[in-house]
Amino acid sequence: MNDRKQYAMKPLGAGDPIRLGPYRVLGVLGEGGMGKVYFGRDDGGGTAAVKVLLPELAHDPQLAQRFLREAHTARAVTSGGVARVLNARIEETDSRPWIATEFLSGPTLDDAVRQYGPFGPDGVRALAASLAATLRDIHAAGLVHRDLKPANIVLTSTGPRVIDFGIARPEHGLTLTTTGQVPVTPGYGAPEQVLGQRVGPAADVFSLGAVLAYAATGRRAYDGTHVAAVQYEVVHGEPELGSVPPELHTLIAPCLAKDPDRRPTPEQIEGAFAPPPGADRVWRTGPLAQDIERRGTEAERQATVLSGGSGTGPSRRGLLRTGLVAGGVLAAAGGAAGAWWLLREEPRVIPPAGLAKNAEALSLLAGDHGTAPRELWGPLPVAAQAVDGVVTTPLPVLDVVIFAAKGGGLAARLTTDGKEKWRLPGVRPSAGLVELPGYLFVTAGNDGALRCFEGSTSREVWSVGGADTGRILAADASAVYLVTRGGKLRAVDTASRKVRWTVPLAEGAVQAPGPRAATGTGTLVFFGADGDVTTFDTASGRTLWLLSGQAKSAVQPLVVNDVAYLGGRSLKAVNVSTGVPVWKESWKKNTSSEEPQQGAGGWGPPVLLKGTYVFALDGTSLTEVSRDSGLGLPTRRNVPGPIPHTPPVVEARTIWFVEAGGRGVSAHSTLDRGRFWTWSPESSGPWGISGAGNRVFLVNDGKLTAMPTID
Known part of the structure; x- marks a missing residue:
């Protein structure tokens, strides 16, 4: 027995229409400051959610055009993953525009997660693959949905359906409205939407990532005590993904990249999330499937009962007293409400996030302050050996x-x-x-x-x-x-x-072992194996400037905005276009005049920390320098020196680098630069190291390994 609160479909009032086009109006599913959504049935027995402007607003030509634009926009998408627009027009009798969409009786994703809890990994994969396919179809029609969120996804027996094209626009249209408002749901709209910039399909991918995080955990990826705080976190903060299952973390996190170009496409998401056979049973069997069936049965029962009335007068209106399940009403209202300005609810206050995950991660990684944690997986003897020492x-x-x-x-x-x-x-x-x-x-x-x-x-x-x-x-x-x-x-x-x-x-x-390079705005910084640095114009190949004798061998450069940071005999910062020093003084070798070479010595490749500091290793020292002023923080000594040709990796809150002679990799905290541990100190020879998704990947001696980091 379903013990959830029942919400009554409201009866028709004195000012409500009896018929809208081919639809006999049976009851009120929802209403807002600008319109109502009715439950309707046509002469063939088909049900629909019919949205109509309030009479006092229907004569505004701009609002009427805006209202109907939604219908035309949604009609352009022929995907089976959206709520179909069945009909739309302005009535000749009273000039009130209306839009009829499919009545989707299933619960929204928001309702389903609240009632039945988060989806398991397979269910999230099935949800992701289906929604990604729908976004692909929406984008193929030249549109961007712009408001994908759990309340705009209805779960049906055939899968999730995307609703509400009220703020959908052609690709790359502006997000700002004429009143300067940003019609974006806090926590689900992409950073570029929050900032009122032009958006493309990647904005929907960001929203999908936030939706999947919610489906997997029952919690929003972005929290805050009020709307402005949530929007700030979307633009400047990091998503809360600590509760996302590990097998989903690396799939969801890329969708939430701040840079739209760094987000995957719907096609790539569909492939990466490919669910195992039967994963869609989350909405085909079990309590959720029973709920979907129950809602559909109740909607059909009411449509049959209410249609049996005379069709006029109070007697028919009086029949509208029975209840619809809350999710069924909301799904219909959401599916037909459409325009964000019609029935949009005010955003809820979101409680602040806790700090437990950081404490747990520190405990896991720090261990006995010297004992490495267990590998996530590996070492696997599946990698190729070094070629020419690289x-x-x-x-x-x-x-x-x-x-x-x-x-x-x-x-x-x-x-x-x-x-x-x-x-x-x-x-x-x-x-x-x-x-x-x-x-x-x-x-x-x-x-x-x-x-x-x-x-x-x-x-x-x-x-x-x-x-x-x-x-x-x-x-x-x-x-x-x-x-x-x-x-x-x-x-x-x-x-x-x-x-x-x-x-x-x-x-x-x-x-050998070859040059290194990095790109800037219109420039390529080339660090030759002979230690000279040359910068080229990327459009023409013209040489912009040359710096001779920076090192004895190539050291991977770092380019941030219009500044190139160079290791070698000294740590330098120069304007990437002119070669003019940014800092008055370069950081010199602290212990000797030894030049960097393959194996040890000199300043190794610089890396960026927190967007503010440049971190580099100088022999046996860790040094952190302000990337703007060149001012350094206290240096930690007695740290095993790096191999200059293997750049350190900053992942989450951990710095990783290869120790001198290739004897293992060392992990340090970016919070206090304290050393945690060294992994595989018995190893030797060259390493390959990279990081992503709170994981660090290591290749050494033909073995591939994944290690954890601090989240």
Whole structure:
């Protein structure tokens, strides 16, 4: 027996219509400051939720046009995953516009999670794959929904249905309304929506990530004591994903990236979340399925009973006293209410988030202050050995980590449990793996072609046969930068898939173990193997400036906005376009004049901390420097020195770096720089290290391992 509170469908009042077009009006499902939603039935027995403007507003031509625009917008989407618009027009008799949509009697996702608790991992996967397919169809129609949230998703026996196209607009339209309001639900609208910027399909992906986090935990990903606090967290804070199951964390987190270009596409989400067979039983069997069936039966019963009246006068209105289940009413109201300005509720106050997860993570990782935690998975003997003393750095993309495979080619393993997802022969991973926007990556074919693949599926997207790829250095939003097999620097345009420019390089710049590079705004900072630094204009290949003798070998540069940070004999910060120093004084070697070289010595590659500080290792010291002023914080000594050619990794609240001689990796807190532990101190030789999704991935001696971090 369902003991939930029952809510009555309201009877028709004196001013309510008896008929709207082909629909006989049976009752009031909901109402707001600008309109009402009625429960209607046509002569063929079909039910509908019919939305209509209030009489006093119906004569405003702007409101009427805005109202009907919603119907036309929703009609453009033919996906089975949305609530279909059945009919819409302005009545000739009273000029009141109305919109009729499917009556969806199932509960909203919000109702379902509140009543039955969070979905399990398989249920979340099924939900994600279905909603991603629906977003794909919406975007294919040239639209952006802009208000995907649990209350706008109705669960039916055939799957989730997306409703409410009230603020949907063509792709890249502005979010701000003419009154300057931002019609976005707190905690679900993307940062660019909150800021009133132009939005594209990636905004819906952000909303989907927030929806999935709620479905998996029953809690919002962004909390705050009031609306402004929630919106601030969306723009500047990090999502609360501590309760998300580990196997879902790395799938949901990318959807919530601040940068729209860093979010996956609906197609990639659909592939990454591919559910196991039978995962949709969450809405096909069990209590939720019974609830869906019960709501549908009750709606049909009322439609049959109420239609049996005379159709006029108080007697018919008096029949409208029986109750509909709350979720059924709300689903219909939400599905037909449509426009955000019609029946939108005021956002609820959200309680502040707790701090338990950080304490738990610190306890887990700190251990006995020197004892490493257990691996998440691995070490697995599945990776290729070093080539010319260099290990191919593993590349995390969406739900997988990609690496050079034992026996040749590439392989991908799930970040959650290390299980193999795909293998890719015919490529040369020693040329490097570089990620592109949209969760793509590039590597080299055995024939020197530059080849681009989807990270999660390994599907080839494009190939440039004339690239003559020797080593891939870096990429930006429009090009990939590489060294050819003949030792030249080359830019390949990712839009035209043609070589943009090629320039010669000094022989010493490309000798083993090879150069390093990073991109800035319109610039490529190239750190040659001979220790010279050259910056090129990415549009033309023209040299902008040259810095000789910065190091004895290449050190990976760091570019943040318009500043390049360089390791080597000293730690420098220079304007990326002019080469003019940003700091008055560079940080010199503290203990000796030893130059950096493969193995030890000098300043290693700098990395960014918290967006404010640059962290670098100088021999046996950890140093933190303000990236703007060059002022340094106290230095910690007696830290095993790094290998300059292996950049440290900052992931969550942990700094990881390879110790001198390759004897293990050390993890430190970014909060107090205290050393936690060293993992695999018996190891030696070169390492590959990368991080994503609160995981750090390590390759050493042919083994692949995933380690935890502080969340």
